[in-house]
Amino acid sequence: xxxxxxxxxxxxxxxxxxxxxxxxxxxxxxxxxxxxxxxxxxxxxxxxxxxxxxxxxxxxxxxxxxxxxxxxxxxxxxxxxxxxxxxxxxxxxxxxxxxxxxxxxxxxxxxxxxxxxxxxxxxxxxxxxxxxxxxxxxxxxxxxxxxxxxxxxxxxxxxxxxxxxxxxxxxxxxxxxxxxxxxxxxxxxxxxxxxxxxxxxxxxxxxxxxxxx
Numbered sequence: 001x002x003x004x005x006x007x008x009x010x011x012x013x014x015x016x017x018x019x020x021x022x023x024x025x026x027x028x029x030x031x032x033x034x035x036x037x038x039x040x041x042x043x044x045x046x047x048x049x050x051x052x053x054x055x056x057x058x059x060x061x062x063x064x065x066x067x068x069x070x071x072x073x074x075x076x077x078x079x080x081x082x083x084x085x086x087x088x089x090x091x092x093x094x095x096x097x098x099x100x101x102x103x104x105x106x107x108x109x110x111x112x113x114x115x116x117x118x119x120x121x122x123x124x125x126x127x128x129x130x131x132x133x134x135x136x137x138x139x140x141x142x143x144x145x146x147x148x149x150x151x152x153x154x155x156x157x158x159x160x161x162x163x164x165x166x167x168x169x170x171x172x173x174x175x176x177x178x179x180x181x182x183x184x185x186x187x188x189x190x191x192x193x194x195x196x197x198x199x200x201x202x203x204x205x206x207x208x209x210x211x212x213x
Contacts, residue, residue, distance in 0.1 A: 014128030015165050018121045022169040025117045028110050029176045036107065036183050044074055044190040048197065051078055055201040073103045077191050081198050089203050096195035103191060107184045111177060118173035125166015132159025 047070075054063040060082055067078035080099040081092060136155025200207055 012128075014124045014131065015162055018124045018128075018162075018166050018169050021117045021121045021124070022173075025114055025169075025173045025176070028113050028117075029173075029180070032111060032180050036180065036187065044187070044194075047072075047074055048190070048194050051194075052197055052201050052207065055082075055198065056204075056207070073107060073187055073191055074194055076103055077195055078198060081195060081202070087203055089199065092199045092202060096199060100191060100195065104188060107187055111180045111184065114173050114177035114180070118170040118177070121166045121169040121173065123166070125163040125169075128162030128166070129159045132156075132162060135159075 047066075051063045051066055054060070054066065064079065064082050067075045067082065069075070077096070077099050081095055084092060084095045086092060133156055136152055136159060139151065139155070197207060199205075
């Protein structure tokens with residue numbers, strides 16, 4: 001902890017800006033986790049099978065009730081398709097396409113902020129190190145010859161702390177971005193699969209499940 005404190009204090013004001021970027025990233029991460037994991041919390045595979053089974057049994061109203069019990073993206077897709085009350089494939093596909101366009105932004109919104117904040121943190125850390133090295137060289141120029149080498153070495157060692165602090169903040173932000181992208185892509189894939197299978201069920205076409213025999 002003392003090492004982090006040294007990195008932070010020696011790199012000011014740039015490390016203060018890095019800390020601000022870290023706090024902004026934490027806010028974005030918390031909000032996206034809430035949307036993707038809490039608000040959209042749903043066992044997608046089990047939910048899809050239950051709805052498809054009800055629709056194929058002719059229990060569309062029961063399938064609607066099941067979809068209405070959750071606010072997850074899959075449930076919204078099911079509600080929009082089932083409420084169309086049509087069995088025309090083209091109309092159902094149009095509804096599914098429009099629903100996908102409506103649902104996808106909510107799943108991917110603000111995720112792109114994380115790599116941007118990570119990059120800004122890394123750059124600010126490097127700039128902080130450059131500024132620290134510059135100050136060290138400027139002050140060493142007025143020092144005695146015997147003292148100059150020790151001052152430069154100590155100053156560079158301290159200045160590098162700003163870069164280390166920036167990269168230490170950037171790494172988790174990049175990792176969080178990769179995790180959120182994977183999570184949102186998984187939900188979007190389930191939305192596409194569910195809409196296709198639900199349309200097949202409504203027009204009484206045989207069900208096709210990828211990965212199943």
